[in-house]
């Protein structure tokens with residue numbers, strides 16, 4: 734892979750005295766969908782925090798297009814082209830769909846371009862156009878996930894980071910969300926997604942990494958990981974692997 738959008742290089746991160754990442758290194762190439770798999774408390778969400786500048790690693794670096802993000806705060810990182818869809822989506826339940834989506838452009842001053850981007854994003858999510866005046870908290874889980882993705886796209890990201898995008902969704906909505914992630918990727922946005930559900934993530938990812946208590950223990954092409962006996966035992970489970 735020659736063209737790397739995101740690179741984590743030997744990252745060690747801590748909460749106080751507790752170390753969460755141990756020399757964590759990974760890459761997302763331009764145009765790729767890369768998933769970070771791992772069980773509960775393995776350090777997946779913390780990886781997102783490190784990428785978004787919410788937690789500074791004690792050592793190691795995060796690079797976007799080869800440029801270190803060290804010392805930048807979250808709005809600056811967003812402006813550099815990183816969109817994020819956090820765990821459990823974090824919408825403002827009593828605000829409308831429109832207001833929530835526009836939150837993704839809150840740091841921008843270029844009102845005309847923001848309005849254009851809003852139209853472009855709604856073209857991608859026709860369902861949200863129908864529901865634009867509805868309170869976000871009244872939408873289904875899958876629709877809320879759409880709002881969170883639309884909000885992330887308002888920043889015109891080159892990389893979008895999603896934390897467990899399928900969590901808590903019904904099977905139908907899971908399929909829709911996976912299709913949306915692929916559609917976003919086809920528009921040229923690189924994707925980094927964190928998932929506990931390996932079988933779902935590996936359906937759409939090009940490559941994956943497996944995190945275990947803060948260490949990458951396995952990585953490779955998604956098809957190879959899906960066939961890997963360790964992954965099947967540890968993360969796919971009986972029913973889901975079938």
Ligand SMILES: Nc1ncnc2c1ncn2[C@@H]1O[C@H](COP(=O)(O)OP(=O)(O)O)[C@@H](O)[C@H]1O
Pocket residue numbers: 748753771772773774775776777778779780
């Ligand atoms: N704000 C925090 N303060 C202290 N410890 C935390 C904090 N957030 C997460 N942790 C701990 O860090 C470890 C990794 O958490 P997390 O990255 O959320 O894992 P995952 O997303 O893989 O479930 C866990 O042991 C968790 O309890």
Ligand SMILES: [Mg+2]
Pocket residue numbers: 777778779820
């Ligand atoms: Mg998590």
